[in-house]
Every structure is written in C-alpha cells, then in structure tokens.
Amino acid sequence: MTRPDADADGSALPVPPSTGFAALVSHGDVRELRGPLLVAGGIEGVGWDEFATIDMDGGERRHGLVLEIDHDLATVQVLESTDGMSLGGIRIRFEGRPLHIPVGAGWLGRVCNGRGEPLDGGPPIAGTATLPVSGWPLNPVYREPPQEPVLTGISVVDGLTTLVRGQKLPIFSVPGLPHLTLATQIAAQATSGGRSFRVVFAAMGLTHADIAYVRDRLEERSAGGELVLLLNAADDPVIERILTPRIALTIAEHLAYAEDHDVLVIMSDMTSYAEAVREVSAARREIPARRGYPGYLYSDLATLYERCGRAKGHHGSVTIVPVVTMPAGDITHPVPDLTGYITEGQIVLAPGIAARGIYPPVDVLSSLSRLMRSGAGENRTREDHLDVAAQVLAAMARARQATELAELIGAGALSETDRSYIQYRTSVEKGLFNQGRDENRTLDDTLDRAWEALSALPENELTMVSTAFLKRYLPARDDRS
Incomplete structure (x- = not known):
C-alpha cells in the first residue's frame, strides 16, 4: 500500500501510484460541466469509481470520482464542486485506483471535514496503511452474530431498546426534535463493558451552530483519544456528503478489525446524505423513482449499513447508529422506509412526547431493538x-x-x-x-x-x-x- 502524504491544498488524500500509465496521462478534453459533474472525452483505460485529480489554471487542484464510463466519455463527480470552473484550462489525471485514505490510530482525537481534511489546525492525517473508502463486503460466512450490549447511559435506550455490539440501530426523528442531542449524548457516553471502545461521528449537512455544539459536547472524548469527528457543514459541497459516511466506515473498520477496538459509528443525518445522492442522480439525468430519489437508493444505503458487524477471528466490532429525519414526520418516506428494511430495529422520537417536556422523547411503543435478546439478560446485563x-x-x-x-x-x-x-x-x-x-x-x-x-x-x-x-x-x- 502507498503511504499517504499531504496534497497541495493540505488534504489527507493519498499520493498517486508511483507506477501505472493511467496516472501519467493528463486529459484536457472536458466537454461539459453539469452541476457537481464533469464530463471528459477521449478517455481510455479508466474504470468506474476511479479517483481523479483535477488541475485548474492558476494552480488550484480539486478531486473527483468516476461515476460512469460510456465508450470514451467519463462522468466525474467533483468533490469540491464545479463552481468557478470553465471548459478551458482543466486537466484531469486518473489515478488508476479508487479513492484511498490513510487508516490507523492517527485519526483518533482529530476533527476533520467531510473529506478527511483537518479542521483542528493539525497536520494531515498519516496512517499505517491506505484503504479504499468504498470498502469490501463482509462475507456472511465469516460473520459472527451480534451479541453483548453497548451501554449508552440513556435509560430508555439501555433498558428497552438495548443496542448490541455489531448491530445497526437507527434513530428516526422529525425536524425540530433533539435527535442530534441524543446522538451526541450516545457518542459521548457509550461503552461496551470495559472493552476498548472508540467512536466515529460522521455529521452530514449540519449548520455551523450544530457543528459547534457537537464539537463542544464531544471535546472530552476527543481529548481522550477515543473519538474521530468528520464534519460536513450545510454550506459545504453537497457531493462531499456522499463521501463522508464512507470515510467514517473505512476508519472504523480498520480500528475494529485491525486494532481490535469496539467502534460505534454515528451518522447524522442520513436524509441529508440521501438528498445528495438524489442531486447527483438528477445531474446524471437518471430516471427518478419514488419522490425523485434514484431507484438504487436501497442498495446504496445497504452498502453503508451492511459494513457493520463482528467477524470471525477478530475481537473488534463495528456498530452503527444512523440518524434519519422523516420529512413531515412521514415514516413511509423513502429514506426511513428503506432504512427500516436494512437495519435491525429503530428508536423513534415523537413530537407529542417532546411537548410534555420529556427528554429523550422516545416513543417506546414504536421503538424496538430486534437483537436485544442477543445482548441483554443473564450473563450480559442483568438477569431480570x-x-x-x-x-x-x-x-x-x-x-x-x-x-x-x-x-x-x-x-x-x-x-x-x-x-x-x-x-x-x-x-x-x-x-x-x-x-x-x-x-x-x-x-x-x-x-x-x-x-x-x-x-x-x-x-x-x-x-x-x-x-x-x-x-x-x-x-x-x-x-x-
């Protein structure tokens, strides 16, 4: 694996491969700029999901991923957006592999943006290895069933919808309810019975006020070297939101399966992520499905949620708690609906309960943890x-x-x-x-x-x-x- 280094703009993106014809060729045939997408022509030997570096006149450098190959045309999603670009004066270098990031304990205690670039004034992240952000599916044959509790210190969760090590348990909420407060409290307090525990918090589309709250609330855990913060603000390029949860999960997988930590990944808000997917789909002129979302939204969400679990031969685990806001409180909206099919239960927040001054406003009769029996009871929590x-x-x-x-x-x-x-x-x-x-x-x-x-x-x-x-x-x- 290639050791990562800092890019010209201070990012933690890896250096290009040292060999390979694709990395040496600079393409200048840019035919179209369409929203966050760039269409280049005369392309040969380039594959889907390949990472690209885009050099602009004036020395500015941006990055992209190949979304589609059609004969000699390559559609590239530009991570920093296409704002300020023009068809002339753009050169593209394809790196010959998907986007990789450095992984390792160097992420712990760091605060980065949604692309993994430091926001805390520290140096670019260095790691012991590099891994592709798309990850690899975990072979079901090597999966261990989730078991043993992850205790959050929140009574309604621990007592009635117990989170289990290796589980994916979403929080369904309505705009205006304290779902971010609940998710942040879980991130600050969660433990797994004395085992080595780490948290990766991936924020997507948050306001700057919410980001400041998250940073302040999690400062103690971050200072203790137990937390990774990836923060995508509402005014950051929307395309970055597609990358943020993938980077978070890649970091978490290495911490869990290579360094034997139990890792909790909080992803808030998956509705913002899905809207970014919808925007890219519209820019690609794909035929929309329900409410304008692409027909592959289910499989796209599954590529994220299914990256959790426990694996044979490894002591660590990845547990996922995604936050999903339901527009107008509609639980049949495509994002919560599809999330419910993939995940193992849900924690539902209700406006009526919040109106009575109860925090967290969990509707316990609409909430459940399907794996609670695997992680609670005698020899796990308490016999009763x-x-x-x-x-x-x-x-x-x-x-x-x-x-x-x-x-x-x-x-x-x-x-x-x-x-x-x-x-x-x-x-x-x-x-x-x-x-x-x-x-x-x-x-x-x-x-x-x-x-x-x-x-x-x-x-x-x-x-x-x-x-x-x-x-x-x-x-x-x-x-x-």
Whole structure:
C-alpha cells in the first residue's frame, strides 16, 4: 500500500501510484460541466469509481470520482464542486485506483471535514496503511452474530431498546426534535463493558451552530483519544456528503478489525446524505423513482449499513447508529422506509412526547431493538432485564389505552386498575424515560427505576415477570393488592 502524504491544498488524500500509465496521462478534453459533474472525452483505460485529480489554471487542484464510463466519455463527480470552473484550462489525471485514505490510530482525537481534511489546525492525517473508502463486503460466512450490549447511559435506550455490539440501530426523528442531542449524548457516553471502545461521528449537512455544539459536547472524548469527528457543514459541497459516511466506515473498520477496538459509528443525518445522492442522480439525468430519489437508493444505503458487524477471528466490532429525519414526520418516506428494511430495529422520537417536556422523547411503543435478546439478560446485563423490559412495554400499552378512555368518559369513571395504569405512565415517564442531556445512568440504576415505576401497579398485573424477580426487585408498597 502507498503511504499517504499531504496534497497541495493540505488534504489527507493519498499520493498517486508511483507506477501505472493511467496516472501519467493528463486529459484536457472536458466537454461539459453539469452541476457537481464533469464530463471528459477521449478517455481510455479508466474504470468506474476511479479517483481523479483535477488541475485548474492558476494552480488550484480539486478531486473527483468516476461515476460512469460510456465508450470514451467519463462522468466525474467533483468533490469540491464545479463552481468557478470553465471548459478551458482543466486537466484531469486518473489515478488508476479508487479513492484511498490513510487508516490507523492517527485519526483518533482529530476533527476533520467531510473529506478527511483537518479542521483542528493539525497536520494531515498519516496512517499505517491506505484503504479504499468504498470498502469490501463482509462475507456472511465469516460473520459472527451480534451479541453483548453497548451501554449508552440513556435509560430508555439501555433498558428497552438495548443496542448490541455489531448491530445497526437507527434513530428516526422529525425536524425540530433533539435527535442530534441524543446522538451526541450516545457518542459521548457509550461503552461496551470495559472493552476498548472508540467512536466515529460522521455529521452530514449540519449548520455551523450544530457543528459547534457537537464539537463542544464531544471535546472530552476527543481529548481522550477515543473519538474521530468528520464534519460536513450545510454550506459545504453537497457531493462531499456522499463521501463522508464512507470515510467514517473505512476508519472504523480498520480500528475494529485491525486494532481490535469496539467502534460505534454515528451518522447524522442520513436524509441529508440521501438528498445528495438524489442531486447527483438528477445531474446524471437518471430516471427518478419514488419522490425523485434514484431507484438504487436501497442498495446504496445497504452498502453503508451492511459494513457493520463482528467477524470471525477478530475481537473488534463495528456498530452503527444512523440518524434519519422523516420529512413531515412521514415514516413511509423513502429514506426511513428503506432504512427500516436494512437495519435491525429503530428508536423513534415523537413530537407529542417532546411537548410534555420529556427528554429523550422516545416513543417506546414504536421503538424496538430486534437483537436485544442477543445482548441483554443473564450473563450480559442483568438477569431480570428482558422480563422487566417486557413488563414496562406491556404496561405502557395498557396505560395508553386507559389514558384514551379517560379522555372519552372522564377519569372518575375508570376502574381502580385503569387509574393505576395512568399513575404508572406518569411515574415511568418522569422516573425512567426522562433524564438530563448530560446524565449518564448505570444499567442497575435504569432497571431499578423501571421496577420503581412498576410498583405503581397492583402486583397481580405484573404478569410478565417471575415471582422470584418480584420478590427480589419489586419495591415494597403497603397498599399493594
């Protein structure tokens, strides 16, 4: 592998290969500039996804990736956009391989833009090897099933939708809700049971105020050498957003499978990423599918989400938490819809819960972790974890029915049992679900809070937990029947 070096503009992009005819030829037949795309003619021996360097008059240098080859025409997406370019005075050098980045521990503690260029005033990133950002699919034969929890310190996540090492668990939200705050809190607090743990945070399309918040909130973890920050701002070239999650996952894969860390990758916001894919698709004049997105959006998202997991012979793992904002709260929108097909559950944030002053505003009855049973319970979290989580959710479903009934006929007309469920809902939301934005709770604290909330119900209603667990964990109450 070629050792990377700094480019002329201070980027961490690798140097061209030292041999190979393609890297020596400079093409000047640029025929069209179309949005973020450049079309060059007279091209031979160039392949799809090949990395290119674009030299402009005046010495400026930009970079691109080959999107399409049609006979002697090559369509190149320009990472820094085509603004300021003209058809004359452009030369293109194709590097003979896909885009590679340096990988290794040198990324830890660094803050970079969406292309991996430093924003923290430090030198370009150096690594022990270079890897292609497109990555390689993990052979299913060598996959280990996800197991063991990743604890976030957030009760509603750890207790009811437990994140498992090697899982992909998205956060579905609505614009205006604190999904970025939740994602950042997870990045700041997450651990994996004493194992070596690292976080890669890939931000896409954020405002500068949001980027400043993320940097401030994660400063402690970054200073400890446990965090990589890749920040794509809303006013950065939109094409950069397509590259950002791929760079993040390439860094994470090396940290996990070569250096044996457990790595959590936070990607926010995947809707911004999908809109960038749609913009490039429109510039390529492709036939649109649902809501203008390209028909290959599903497979494109899968190339990202499926890069997580555990592999045989490796102690590390990659866990992914993508954030998906649902336009107008529509969970059938293509981005959350397709994400739901690929991933293993979802954490759903609801405006109605946020309006009651609860943080994080998780709708627990719409949320689930399909791999929770693989990472929770005896010898993993606590023996009563799965039973008490099932009881909390079952009681919440009954409490919601009782609340709706009270709105129709009045609370005075309800049975004593129904009134106890309404009391339970208030208790569980205040005591278990609601917590501070920088509050880090232990799992024992979370489960004890769940038992405390369940104590508002008659004991004969607690049918999801064993008698032994009731005697051991349920707080005493004098008027229990």
